[in-house]
Amino acid sequence: MLSLSDEQAAAIRAHGEADYPYECCGLLLGAFDADGRKTTREVFPISNAREESAKRNRFLITPQELMRGERYARSQGLDVIGFYHSHPDHPAVPSSYDLDHALPVYSYVIVSVTQGKAGDLLAWEMEADRSRFNPEPLAKG
Numbered sequence: 711m712l713s714l715s716d717e718q719a720a721a722i723r724a725h726g727e728a729d730y731p732y733e734c735c736g737l738l739l740g741a742f743d744a745d746g747r748k749t750t751r752e753v754f755p756i757s758n759a760r761e762e763s764a765k766r767n768r769f770l771i772t773p774q775e776l777m778r779g780e781r782y783a784r785s786q787g788l789d790v791i792g793f794y795h796s797h798p799d800h801p802a803v804p805s806s807y808d809l810d811h812a813l814p815v816y817s818y819v820i821v822s823v824t825q826g827k828a829g830d831l832l833a834w835e836m837e838a839d840r841s842r843f844n845p846e847p848l849a850k851g
């Protein structure tokens with residue numbers, strides 16, 4: 711279970727629309743709660759690091775950007791609890807590329823952006839054996 715406020719979801723949608731037709735990406739900062747729930751406190755936008763030509767289909771956060779995000783999170787007393795990115799003109803469902811580049815534990819939020827307009831926003835978490843993603847319930851934070 712991932713909690714995300716309307717305001718945070720709106721920020722992710724706006725980022726997806728701003729970066730369309732490219733994928734946007736960013737970090738979810740917050741806390742891992744004792745009951746397995748994750749609470750988002752802040753979304754941390756990161757620019758897409760890929761080459762222009764490949765930007766459309768792949769998102770990548772560089773180690774430097776991740777470190778910057780983690781440093782900022784720590785300064786706020788938060789953890790990196792997940793990642794978000796957009797799927798321009800594709801459903802908000804993880805691709806096989808996403809599966810290959812994900813890690814268990816974290817939440818993966820995907821927003822579908824169709825012709826520049828954000829639509830479905832879904833959360834996913836990885837099966838512990840990394841074989842697939844499962845839908846993760848979203849709660850309003």
Ligand SMILES: [Zn+2]
Pocket residue numbers: 795796797804805808820
């Ligand atoms: Zn993706």
